[in-house]
Amino acid sequence: MRKSMGIAVVGVFALVLGACSSGPSETEQAAQQFADALTARDAQAAADLTSDPAAAAAAIAAMFDGLDPQDVRFTVATTDSDAGTFTLAADWTLGAPEPAPTPAPGATTTETVAPGPAAAPEKWAYTTTGGGPAVADGGAIEWDPQLLAPGLTADSTLRYTTLSGGSPKVLDAAGRPLMAEQTVTLVNVDTAQTPDPAATAAALAPLLAPVAPTLTAASVQSDLAAAQGKTVNVITLRDADLEPIAGALAAVPGVALVKQSRLLTVDKADTSPALDGLRQLWQEGQDATTGWAVQMVHANGSADMVTGEAGTPAPDIASTLDPAVQSAAQDAIAALPQQAAIVAIRPSTGAVLAVAQNAPASAQGPIALTGLYPPGSTFKTVTTSAALQSGSVTPDTVLPCPGSANIEGRTIPNDGNFDLGAVPLHTAFAHSCNTTMGQLAVGMGPNALHDAALQFGLGVDYVTPGLTTVTGAVPTADSPAERVESAIGQGQVTASPFGMAMVAASIAKGTTPAPMLVVGRPGTANVTPAPAPAQVTDELRTMMRETVTAGTATQLVDLPDLRGKTGTAEVANGPAHGWFVGIDGDVAFAVFVAGADSSTPAVDAAGRFLRPIQAVLPR
Structure with a gap:
């Protein structure tokens, strides 16, 4: 009889222990699920845990698009199960990964054209706090853009950008500029938005002939036909060549004028296979001295720097070309x-x-x-x-x-x-x-x-x-x-x-x-x-x-x-x-x-x- 009573007491004690070991709280589970979804870059999964999935999904997707990280980790730092709040620690690795070396075009030796010294990836770390009373009872996380990053609002987003330390020149043997960064304009044709390719080609050819005599209406039309609905770059123009014909080009159906910066010879007539290698050295110098920033971009297009590091000036390149x-x-x-x-x-x-x-x-x-x-x-x-x-x-x-x-x-x-x-x-x-x-x-x-x-x-x-x-x-x-x-x-x-x-x-x-x-x-x-x-x-x-x-x-x-x-x-x-x-x-x-x-x-x-x-x- 005593033996049976002892067993019964042990059984009751086990039930009491089981009731005390109930596992993670609702707050802890919600915080971990939200952190895991962000780490996986699954915007919809993270948004579905919030009180406003549509707004959250858009904000999270915009954040990942703007920062385009190499890696990101969100971890749960602290939780308050009674209040339903939690703190997340975010660790971002930003910047483009180093490309693999590629063989030099035309080279038959063992030499390869490799990128410059690998720069350390940019790191950004911070904490955010969120949750809400409903979370403690298994409800949704109260949506607030500041869950993602401090200071983020419904009318702003984040972006990663590089900061140039300046634009060095490539000099000739006399110390005069041989190449410098200049603005060029791509004359593109969106063939999907070109109702009459033959008419577009016929309009472009005479405008571009003074710059590119070998470009004809037939050659342009052939390029447009081969594009099969994609955008074609017909020619790239320096500012001096563009200025007299910019208005006429913009009026041609399907034409879009796109600005870019490129390293060009100061004198358009200068040409040499050696310039390609100098361009590569210039780019390596730019890459090695480029700074970076995370910016808060507002609805009106203005941007404030959140974190980052200014670029340092790269030295000019003194070539031996006479x-x-x-x-x-x-x-x-x-x-x-x-x-x-x-x-x-x-x-x-x-x-x-x-x-x-x-x-x-x-x-x-x-x-x-x-x-x-x-x-x-x-x-x-x-x-x-x-x-x-x-x-x-x-x-x-x-x-x-x-x-x-x-x-x-x-x-x-x-x-x-x-x-x-x-x-x-x-x-x-x-x-x-x-x-x-x-x-x-x-x-x-x-x-x-x-x-x-x-x-x-x-x-x-x-x-x-x-x-x-x-x-x-x-x-x-x-x-x-x-x-x-x-x-x-x-x-x-x-x-x-x-x-x-x-x-x-x-x-x-x-x-x-x-x-x-x-x-x-x-x-x-x-x-x-x-x-x-x-x-x-x-x-x-x-x-x-x-x-x-x-x-x-x-x-x-x-x-x-x-x-x-x-x-x-x-x-x-x-x-x-x-x-x-x-x-x-x-x-x-x-x-x-x-x-x-x-x-x-x-x-x-x-x-x-x-x-x-x-x-x-x-x-």
Whole structure:
């Protein structure tokens, strides 16, 4: 009997304990559910817990849209179950996440274009208080915009924005502005709102023709048709080009004029593949110095800063581009119908003075910096250096230069089969004897040409701030037949105009300079071979002068300090490419003309490049 009573007492005691352990209060549950919904960015779920779901949903959605966070956490800090109130702690991570590095367009090296140093994400933390008596009894949370952020009202919302520390300029070598941030206007056509695309195209073309002569009514109509109801950007105009036609453009059905800020050249005529890298460096500087703010935006459009950090001024970017040299290079090739490029480098410092392409070349990409082609006879600078370093010949060694020769089973002809007989090596070089160079290569080792090319920077990969480049490749030539092909710049040998400019700069200086587009920021090389002996480069410079005074480039003999080497490079299909590499004072350069069928167009372009700027060329 006593045992039964003991069991009954224990049972009653358990029921009492169960009644005391009722779990979270209504207030705690409501606060946690509201915090969880906000953390999940589920505006509707959070709003449904409030007394005004429609107003709450709109406010919460607007907050997330305006702040666009990387991450957000709402947690319950305190609760008062009797009063039905609670405090939330909000922690925001704001700002765009760092993008992943992307390969540089046209690059065939391992170099990538990566963003600048990763900035720490912006953090914003605060607490809010809300709830209401109804919550204690399981009712709805009383809606108040200040549940989301302190000071928020029904007529305001929040937004995240960046704060520029100022707009730095990109300067040329003379310290004058080369590029600056300017306002442009996008001439867009919303094809979904264009009742008659043909009429719109016909109205736009004559208005834009003075700025873009190649833009026609037919081309605009084709672009509109291809858009399939989307918005088309027909052209982007600078303010000076827009001003005379702004009213007429705005009156064309479907046209919208949209303002943007962009980094542009101060002179619209300036163009160069090198500008793309400078733009990227400018943007990296902007990103690294940009401030940020959370703003309270009111119904009338005004905004107050809630929190944030001011941006710091980014420094100007001092480029090495010389405006006179760049302009002369661009003018020298602009009218050529074939793809053409000129790269000029100051040998003493590695400063890139000019990178120029004409329109046909630019349509193919940055060929001046990354296009790879057989260098033809300009590569005889490397072949001759290798031969001189071997000790088997001197500049005065007499060698045969027949019109053609069967070397290792391949018939090697001179250009036009010219025959000089037996001549000194310096004469064979100046007249570009294929037969002489091919025979010299037979006795070389498999790595001789490869190693000699590296001594002049050809085949070296450079990582240069603001400049994506590929110099070329000179593979090991295991067989004599392969060496014969390589010796005359054919076979597997390739070079870019930049690469051949580096060869000329290396010969001029005696060592290979580190290329540099931004003052004080030279490139770094993946290999640093010892330079060719000083006597060899001295002898090469003398031979290159003879090329101008008595060889294949005599049309440039009026240029008293010029040294050079011509080149014609056969290709599998189509006419041969034309080359000329040269040294004039403290300027080394390469001229490339695709499909020229001889070196003459490249040599003529070199003359047009050099003659107008003789007085200003660095010496």
